[in-house]
Amino acid sequence: MLHDIIFLILGLALLVAGANxxxxxxxxxxxxxxxxxLIIGLTVVALGSTLPDMVVCIESAFENKPAMAVxxxxxxxxxxxxxxxxxxxxxxxxxVSRVMRSQDLPILFIASAALWxxxxxxxxxxxxxxxxxxxxxxMLIVVFIF
Numbered sequence: 420m421l422h423d424i425i426f427l428i429l430g431l432a433l434l435v436a437g438a439n440x441x442x443x444x445x446x447x448x449x450x451x452x453x454x455x456x457l458i459i460g461l462t463v464v465a466l467g468s469t470l471p472d473m474v475v476c477i478e479s480a481f482e483n484k485p486a487m488a489v490x491x492x493x494x495x496x497x498x499x500x501x502x503x504x505x506x507x508x509x510x511x512x513x514x515v516s517r518v519m520r521s522q523d524l525p526i527l528f529i530a531s532a533a534l535w536x537x538x539x540x541x542x543x544x545x546x547x548x549x550x551x552x553x554x555x556x557x558m559l560i561v562v563f564i565f
Contacts, residue, residue: 438467442463442467445459445462445463445466446459446463449462468499472491472492472495475487475488475491476488476491476492479491485551489538489551493534500527529562529565530562530563533558533559533562534559536555536558537551537555537556537558537559538551538555540552540555
């Protein structure tokens with residue numbers, strides 16, 4: 420038990436040190452190419468929140484556990500959308516812009532519907548069990564590009 424706690428603390432320390440190293444390097448490269456601080460900040464935050472998800476997905480693919488990858492991605496999105504936005508709204512309410520109502524929210528619903536259609540092949544294709552296959556993957560990528 421103590422052994423596990425020590426490894427957890429060591430792992431967290433290495434994670435923080437590595438994140439600092441990657442962040443400092445990314446900022447230095449971006450500044451060299453005269454990228455604005457806003458873009459640097461948004462990109463670093465986006466990469467920082469996406470890299471752990473990507474590591475879990477890659478590892479689950481190598482271990483032949485695709486359900487873990489799909490569950491991780493969906494769970495992460497649910498967490499980001501509901502808890503993070505909910506806490507932000509509790510701390511400081513903000514106005515929903517016209518762009519958010521006319522573009523962002525419809526895209527969110529389309530993406531959710533596409534994942535539902537891709538993942539529920541029993542209902543939509545009459546398959547024996549639910550599977551996300553290559554054609555579903557192509558459909559999801561097309562929706563992403565759209």
